[in-house]
Amino acid sequence: MKIDFIxxxxxxxxxxxxxxxxVNSLAKNPKNKISVIxxxxxxxxxxxxxxxxxxxxxxxxxxxxxxxxxxINLSRHYKTKDNRPDVIxxxxxxxxxxxxxxxxxxxxKIIAQEHNSYLRYMKGRRWITNLTKKYVYRWADVIxxxxxFDLEYYIKNGVKVYVMPNPCSxxxxxxxxxxxxxxxxxxxxxxxxxxxxxxxLIILVAPILxxxxxxxxxxxxxxxxGLKFLTELAKDHDVLDKIVFTGFINxxxxxxxxxxxxxxxxxxxxxxxxxxxxxxxxMACIAYDCKTGPSDxxxxxxxxxxxxxxxxxxxxxxLRVLLMNSKMRNRLSNEGIKSxxxxxxxxxTERYEALFKKIMIT
Numbered sequence: 451m452k453i454d455f456i457x458x459x460x461x462x463x464x465x466x467x468x469x470x471x472x473v474n475s476l477a478k479n480p481k482n483k484i485s486v487i488x489x490x491x492x493x494x495x496x497x498x499x500x501x502x503x504x505x506x507x508x509x510x511x512x513x514x515x516x517x518x519x520x521x522i523n524l525s526r527h528y529k530t531k532d533n534r535p536d537v538i539x540x541x542x543x544x545x546x547x548x549x550x551x552x553x554x555x556x557x558x559k560i561i562a563q564e565h566n567s568y569l570r571y572m573k574g575r576r577w578i579t580n581l582t583k584k585y586v587y588r589w590a591d592v593i594x595x596x597x598x599f600d601l602e603y604y605i606k607n608g609v610k611v612y613v614m615p616n617p618c619s620x621x622x623x624x625x626x627x628x629x630x631x632x633x634x635x636x637x638x639x640x641x642x643x644x645x646x647x648x649x650x651l652i653i654l655v656a657p658i659l660x661x662x663x664x665x666x667x668x669x670x671x672x673x674x675x676g677l678k679f680l681t682e683l684a685k686d687h688d689v690l691d692k693i694v695f696t697g698f699i700n701x702x703x704x705x706x707x708x709x710x711x712x713x714x715x716x717x718x719x720x721x722x723x724x725x726x727x728x729x730x731x732x733m734a735c736i737a738y739d740c741k742t743g744p745s746d747x748x749x750x751x752x753x754x755x756x757x758x759x760x761x762x763x764x765x766x767x768x769l770r771v772l773l774m775n776s777k778m779r780n781r782l783s784n785e786g787i788k789s790x791x792x793x794x795x796x797x798x799t800e801r802y803e804a805l806f807k808k809i810m811i812t
Contacts, residue, residue, distance in 0.1 A: 457540070706731035
Protein backbone atom coordinates (compact mmCIF):
# COMPACT_ATOMS: atom_id res chain seq x y z
CA MET A 451 0.00 0.00 0.00
CA LYS A 452 1.24 3.47 -0.86
CA ILE A 453 0.82 5.82 2.13
CA ASP A 454 1.77 9.50 2.40
CA PHE A 455 2.13 11.15 5.80
CA ILE A 456 1.90 14.94 5.65
CA UNK A 457 3.03 17.36 8.34
CA UNK A 458 4.20 20.96 8.51
CA UNK A 459 7.81 20.02 9.40
CA UNK A 460 9.85 17.48 11.33
CA UNK A 461 11.06 19.98 13.91
CA UNK A 462 10.91 19.01 17.58
CA UNK A 463 7.40 18.35 18.89
CA UNK A 464 5.04 15.61 20.08
CA UNK A 465 3.10 15.15 16.83
CA UNK A 466 6.35 15.05 14.87
CA UNK A 467 7.68 12.38 17.22
CA UNK A 468 4.49 10.32 16.84
CA UNK A 469 4.69 10.55 13.05
CA UNK A 470 8.33 9.45 13.04
CA UNK A 471 7.60 6.53 15.31
CA UNK A 472 4.62 5.36 13.25
CA VAL A 473 6.18 5.65 9.79
CA ASN A 474 9.33 3.88 10.94
CA SER A 475 7.18 1.05 12.32
CA LEU A 476 4.93 0.83 9.24
CA ALA A 477 7.99 0.82 6.97
CA LYS A 478 9.02 -2.52 8.46
CA ASN A 479 6.20 -4.08 6.44
CA PRO A 480 7.65 -4.50 2.92
CA LYS A 481 4.15 -4.19 1.45
CA ASN A 482 4.01 -0.57 2.59
CA LYS A 483 5.54 2.21 0.53
CA ILE A 484 5.80 5.18 2.88
CA SER A 485 6.46 8.83 2.05
CA VAL A 486 6.68 11.73 4.47
CA ILE A 487 5.81 15.09 2.95
CA UNK A 488 6.74 18.28 4.83
CA UNK A 489 5.08 21.55 3.85
CA UNK A 490 8.14 23.59 4.85
CA UNK A 491 11.86 23.03 4.52
CA UNK A 492 12.65 23.50 8.19
CA UNK A 493 15.29 21.68 10.22
CA UNK A 494 14.68 18.02 11.05
CA UNK A 495 14.99 16.91 14.66
CA UNK A 496 13.72 13.37 13.99
CA UNK A 497 15.26 10.72 11.76
CA UNK A 498 13.32 8.52 9.35
CA UNK A 499 14.05 4.96 8.26
CA UNK A 500 16.11 4.99 5.03
CA UNK A 501 13.28 3.08 3.29
CA UNK A 502 10.97 6.08 3.71
CA UNK A 503 10.75 8.59 0.87
CA UNK A 504 11.18 12.16 2.14
CA UNK A 505 9.49 14.91 0.12
CA UNK A 506 9.98 18.61 0.80
CA UNK A 507 7.45 20.50 -1.29
CA UNK A 508 8.68 23.09 -3.73
CA UNK A 509 7.71 26.49 -2.38
CA UNK A 510 5.46 29.04 -4.10
CA UNK A 511 6.58 32.53 -3.10
CA UNK A 512 4.06 34.86 -4.73
CA UNK A 513 1.19 34.28 -2.25
CA UNK A 514 1.33 35.77 1.27
CA UNK A 515 -1.08 33.19 2.75
CA UNK A 516 0.57 30.08 4.18
CA UNK A 517 -2.64 28.10 3.66
CA UNK A 518 -3.12 28.96 -0.02
CA UNK A 519 0.58 28.50 -0.75
CA UNK A 520 0.52 25.03 0.75
CA UNK A 521 -2.65 24.05 -1.12
CA ILE A 522 -0.97 25.06 -4.39
CA ASN A 523 2.33 23.37 -3.52
CA LEU A 524 0.65 20.09 -2.54
CA SER A 525 -1.67 20.20 -5.58
CA ARG A 526 1.33 20.59 -7.87
CA HIS A 527 2.88 17.52 -6.27
CA TYR A 528 -0.23 15.38 -6.73
CA LYS A 529 -0.92 16.65 -10.24
CA THR A 530 1.59 13.99 -11.27
CA LYS A 531 -0.38 10.72 -11.05
CA ASP A 532 2.64 8.67 -10.02
CA ASN A 533 2.92 10.80 -6.87
CA ARG A 534 -0.58 9.97 -5.65
CA PRO A 535 -0.85 7.45 -2.79
CA ASP A 536 -3.62 5.06 -1.81
CA VAL A 537 -4.03 6.88 1.50
CA ILE A 538 -2.94 10.21 2.95
CA UNK A 539 -2.43 10.63 6.69
CA UNK A 540 -2.15 14.27 7.78
CA UNK A 541 -1.40 15.70 11.20
CA UNK A 542 -2.55 18.84 13.03
CA UNK A 543 -5.52 21.08 12.25
CA UNK A 544 -4.18 23.58 9.71
CA UNK A 545 -2.27 20.88 7.81
CA UNK A 546 -5.44 18.78 7.89
CA UNK A 547 -7.41 21.64 6.31
CA UNK A 548 -4.88 21.94 3.49
CA UNK A 549 -4.59 18.21 2.94
CA UNK A 550 -8.31 17.41 2.98
CA UNK A 551 -8.98 20.02 0.29
CA UNK A 552 -6.21 18.64 -1.93
CA UNK A 553 -7.19 15.00 -1.27
CA UNK A 554 -10.75 15.70 -2.39
CA UNK A 555 -9.52 17.43 -5.57
CA UNK A 556 -7.55 14.31 -6.54
CA UNK A 557 -9.95 11.69 -5.05
CA UNK A 558 -7.37 10.34 -2.59
CA LYS A 559 -8.43 8.63 0.64
CA ILE A 560 -7.61 10.84 3.62
CA ILE A 561 -7.14 10.19 7.35
CA ALA A 562 -6.68 13.40 9.33
CA GLN A 563 -5.26 13.25 12.83
CA GLU A 564 -6.05 15.57 15.72
CA HIS A 565 -3.44 15.58 18.48
CA ASN A 566 -5.31 17.85 20.88
CA SER A 567 -8.83 18.14 22.24
CA TYR A 568 -11.43 19.85 20.06
CA LEU A 569 -11.50 22.57 22.73
CA ARG A 570 -8.08 23.78 21.68
CA TYR A 571 -7.64 26.24 18.83
CA MET A 572 -4.59 27.70 17.14
CA LYS A 573 -3.52 31.03 18.60
CA GLY A 574 -4.88 33.85 16.45
CA ARG A 575 -6.70 31.35 14.21
CA ARG A 576 -9.78 30.44 16.18
CA TRP A 577 -12.16 30.99 13.28
CA ILE A 578 -10.24 28.78 10.85
CA THR A 579 -9.82 26.09 13.53
CA ASN A 580 -13.57 26.04 14.15
CA LEU A 581 -14.31 26.09 10.42
CA THR A 582 -12.03 23.12 9.86
CA LYS A 583 -13.36 21.02 12.75
CA LYS A 584 -17.05 21.75 12.20
CA TYR A 585 -17.24 21.67 8.41
CA VAL A 586 -14.08 20.60 6.56
CA TYR A 587 -13.53 17.46 8.65
CA ARG A 588 -16.79 16.04 7.24
CA TRP A 589 -14.97 15.56 3.93
CA ALA A 590 -12.29 13.30 5.39
CA ASP A 591 -12.67 9.53 5.25
CA VAL A 592 -11.73 9.37 8.94
CA ILE A 593 -10.65 11.79 11.65
CA UNK A 594 -8.61 10.17 14.40
CA UNK A 595 -8.63 11.57 17.94
CA UNK A 596 -6.54 10.61 20.92
CA UNK A 597 -9.24 10.10 23.56
CA UNK A 598 -12.94 9.27 23.74
CA PHE A 599 -13.60 12.77 25.14
CA ASP A 600 -13.76 14.17 21.59
CA LEU A 601 -16.08 11.58 20.03
CA GLU A 602 -19.41 13.21 20.83
CA TYR A 603 -18.34 16.60 19.44
CA TYR A 604 -17.22 15.23 16.08
CA ILE A 605 -20.12 12.79 15.69
CA LYS A 606 -22.52 15.67 16.33
CA ASN A 607 -20.85 17.56 13.47
CA GLY A 608 -21.24 14.68 11.02
CA VAL A 609 -17.59 13.60 11.14
CA LYS A 610 -16.47 9.96 10.85
CA VAL A 611 -14.24 9.68 13.91
CA TYR A 612 -12.03 6.97 15.42
CA VAL A 613 -9.99 6.87 18.63
CA MET A 614 -6.30 6.20 17.91
CA PRO A 615 -4.05 6.74 20.94
CA ASN A 616 -0.42 7.71 20.62
CA PRO A 617 2.03 4.83 20.94
CA CYS A 618 4.73 4.90 23.56
CA SER A 619 7.95 5.53 21.68
CA UNK A 620 10.24 3.96 24.28
CA UNK A 621 10.49 0.32 25.30
CA UNK A 622 9.51 0.07 28.98
CA UNK A 623 12.49 -0.72 31.17
CA UNK A 624 12.67 -4.21 32.69
CA UNK A 625 14.89 -3.62 35.71
CA UNK A 626 14.11 -0.61 37.87
CA UNK A 627 16.42 -0.74 40.86
CA UNK A 628 19.07 1.76 39.82
CA UNK A 629 19.83 4.94 41.76
CA UNK A 630 18.13 8.03 40.33
CA UNK A 631 19.15 11.67 40.50
CA UNK A 632 17.11 14.07 42.60
CA UNK A 633 15.65 15.67 39.51
CA UNK A 634 12.14 16.83 38.68
CA UNK A 635 11.81 16.70 34.90
CA UNK A 636 9.44 18.58 32.58
CA UNK A 637 9.47 18.34 28.78
CA UNK A 638 7.94 20.68 26.20
CA UNK A 639 8.50 23.28 23.54
CA UNK A 640 9.55 26.39 25.47
CA UNK A 641 7.85 28.75 23.04
CA UNK A 642 4.57 27.05 23.95
CA UNK A 643 5.12 27.71 27.64
CA UNK A 644 1.50 28.77 28.22
CA UNK A 645 0.07 25.64 26.59
CA UNK A 646 2.56 23.43 28.43
CA UNK A 647 2.12 25.30 31.73
CA UNK A 648 5.85 25.91 32.08
CA UNK A 649 5.24 29.45 33.34
CA UNK A 650 3.09 28.20 36.20
CA LEU A 651 5.52 25.36 36.83
CA ILE A 652 8.36 27.72 37.68
CA ILE A 653 6.12 29.71 40.01
CA LEU A 654 4.79 26.67 41.88
CA VAL A 655 8.08 24.82 42.06
CA ALA A 656 10.14 27.77 43.32
CA PRO A 657 9.25 27.33 47.02
CA ILE A 658 9.63 23.54 46.68
CA LEU A 659 13.18 23.89 45.36
CA UNK A 660 14.01 26.21 48.25
CA UNK A 661 12.57 23.73 50.78
CA UNK A 662 14.47 20.83 49.22
CA UNK A 663 17.79 22.35 48.14
CA UNK A 664 19.28 19.02 47.00
CA UNK A 665 16.64 18.74 44.24
CA UNK A 666 16.68 20.44 40.84
CA UNK A 667 14.12 21.10 38.11
CA UNK A 668 15.21 20.18 34.59
CA UNK A 669 13.21 21.48 31.61
CA UNK A 670 13.92 19.82 28.26
CA UNK A 671 12.79 21.55 25.07
CA UNK A 672 13.75 24.12 22.47
CA UNK A 673 12.46 27.65 21.86
CA UNK A 674 14.45 30.89 22.10
CA UNK A 675 11.51 33.15 22.94
CA GLY A 676 10.28 30.83 25.65
CA LEU A 677 13.77 30.35 27.05
CA LYS A 678 14.18 34.08 27.51
CA PHE A 679 10.78 34.43 29.19
CA LEU A 680 11.21 31.43 31.49
CA THR A 681 14.76 32.41 32.42
CA GLU A 682 13.54 35.84 33.53
CA LEU A 683 10.71 34.18 35.47
CA ALA A 684 13.20 31.92 37.25
CA LYS A 685 15.34 34.96 38.11
CA ASP A 686 12.29 36.78 39.49
CA HIS A 687 11.62 33.84 41.83
CA ASP A 688 15.28 33.43 42.75
CA VAL A 689 15.60 29.83 41.52
CA LEU A 690 17.58 30.18 38.30
CA ASP A 691 20.50 28.28 39.86
CA LYS A 692 18.14 25.37 40.63
CA ILE A 693 16.68 25.05 37.10
CA VAL A 694 18.44 23.49 34.14
CA PHE A 695 17.23 24.34 30.62
CA THR A 696 18.65 21.59 28.42
CA GLY A 697 17.35 22.69 25.03
CA PHE A 698 16.17 20.01 22.61
CA ILE A 699 17.74 16.63 23.36
CA ASN A 700 17.65 13.46 21.28
CA UNK A 701 18.35 11.18 24.24
CA UNK A 702 15.43 12.23 26.46
CA UNK A 703 14.91 8.56 27.38
CA UNK A 704 18.34 8.59 29.09
CA UNK A 705 17.41 11.70 31.05
CA UNK A 706 14.13 10.08 32.09
CA UNK A 707 15.93 6.90 33.12
CA UNK A 708 18.22 8.91 35.39
CA UNK A 709 15.58 11.26 36.85
CA UNK A 710 13.13 10.63 39.69
CA UNK A 711 9.94 12.64 39.10
CA UNK A 712 8.17 13.66 35.91
CA UNK A 713 5.77 16.60 36.07
CA UNK A 714 3.16 17.51 33.44
CA UNK A 715 1.78 20.99 34.23
CA UNK A 716 -0.04 21.49 30.89
CA UNK A 717 -3.16 23.63 30.65
CA UNK A 718 -4.42 21.34 27.88
CA UNK A 719 -3.24 18.22 26.06
CA UNK A 720 -4.38 15.57 23.62
CA UNK A 721 -2.87 12.32 24.83
CA UNK A 722 0.53 13.38 26.14
CA UNK A 723 3.11 11.09 24.58
CA UNK A 724 5.79 12.44 26.89
CA UNK A 725 3.84 11.14 29.91
CA UNK A 726 3.81 7.63 28.40
CA UNK A 727 7.54 7.93 27.75
CA UNK A 728 8.28 9.05 31.29
CA UNK A 729 6.31 6.11 32.72
CA UNK A 730 8.14 3.69 30.43
CA UNK A 731 11.44 4.79 31.96
CA UNK A 732 10.19 4.29 35.50
CA MET A 733 9.65 7.90 36.55
CA ALA A 734 7.14 8.70 39.28
CA CYS A 735 4.64 10.86 37.39
CA ILE A 736 2.48 13.75 38.55
CA ALA A 737 0.17 15.66 36.22
CA TYR A 738 -2.66 18.14 36.21
CA ASP A 739 -6.00 16.55 35.35
CA CYS A 740 -6.42 18.86 32.36
CA LYS A 741 -9.41 18.39 30.10
CA THR A 742 -8.10 15.38 28.17
CA GLY A 743 -5.11 13.08 28.27
CA PRO A 744 -3.61 12.53 31.72
CA SER A 745 -6.73 10.86 33.13
CA ASP A 746 -6.58 8.30 30.30
CA UNK A 747 -3.08 7.34 31.44
CA UNK A 748 -2.89 7.96 35.19
CA UNK A 749 -5.02 6.21 37.78
CA UNK A 750 -4.58 8.53 40.74
CA UNK A 751 -2.49 7.16 43.59
CA UNK A 752 -1.92 3.89 41.69
CA UNK A 753 0.45 4.62 38.81
CA UNK A 754 0.86 8.37 39.34
CA UNK A 755 -0.60 11.48 40.95
CA UNK A 756 -3.49 13.20 39.15
CA UNK A 757 -3.92 16.74 40.48
CA UNK A 758 -7.01 18.95 40.23
CA UNK A 759 -6.60 20.98 37.04
CA UNK A 760 -4.38 24.05 37.57
CA UNK A 761 -4.65 23.88 41.37
CA UNK A 762 -1.14 25.06 42.20
CA UNK A 763 -1.48 24.44 45.95
CA UNK A 764 -2.44 20.81 45.40
CA UNK A 765 0.34 20.37 42.85
CA UNK A 766 2.84 21.69 45.40
CA UNK A 767 1.48 19.30 48.03
CA UNK A 768 1.74 16.38 45.64
CA LEU A 769 5.34 17.26 44.82
CA ARG A 770 6.20 17.49 48.50
CA VAL A 771 4.83 14.00 49.09
CA LEU A 772 6.91 12.61 46.24
CA LEU A 773 10.08 14.38 47.31
CA MET A 774 9.77 13.20 50.90
CA ASN A 775 8.61 9.64 50.25
CA SER A 776 10.99 7.46 48.23
CA LYS A 777 8.82 4.37 48.79
CA MET A 778 5.89 6.16 47.19
CA ARG A 779 8.07 7.16 44.23
CA ASN A 780 9.21 3.57 43.78
CA ARG A 781 5.69 2.17 43.93
CA LEU A 782 4.32 4.65 41.38
CA SER A 783 7.37 4.02 39.21
CA ASN A 784 6.82 0.26 39.06
CA GLU A 785 3.05 0.52 38.56
CA GLY A 786 3.53 3.04 35.76
CA ILE A 787 5.70 0.63 33.79
CA LYS A 788 3.09 -2.12 34.15
CA SER A 789 0.26 0.05 32.81
CA UNK A 790 1.59 0.68 29.28
CA UNK A 791 0.70 -2.48 27.31
CA UNK A 792 -2.14 -0.90 25.30
CA UNK A 793 0.23 1.84 24.08
CA UNK A 794 2.81 -0.60 22.70
CA UNK A 795 3.97 0.41 19.21
CA UNK A 796 3.18 -3.02 17.74
CA UNK A 797 -0.41 -2.81 19.01
CA UNK A 798 -0.91 0.69 17.55
CA THR A 799 0.73 -0.29 14.25
CA GLU A 800 -1.75 -3.16 13.85
CA ARG A 801 -4.59 -0.71 14.44
CA TYR A 802 -3.25 1.60 11.73
CA GLU A 803 -2.96 -1.29 9.25
CA ALA A 804 -6.55 -2.33 9.97
CA LEU A 805 -7.80 1.25 9.53
CA PHE A 806 -6.03 1.60 6.16
CA LYS A 807 -7.69 -1.58 4.90
CA LYS A 808 -11.09 -0.49 6.18
CA ILE A 809 -11.15 2.86 4.41
CA MET A 810 -9.82 1.36 1.17
CA ILE A 811 -12.93 -0.85 0.86
CA THR A 812 -15.46 1.87 1.71
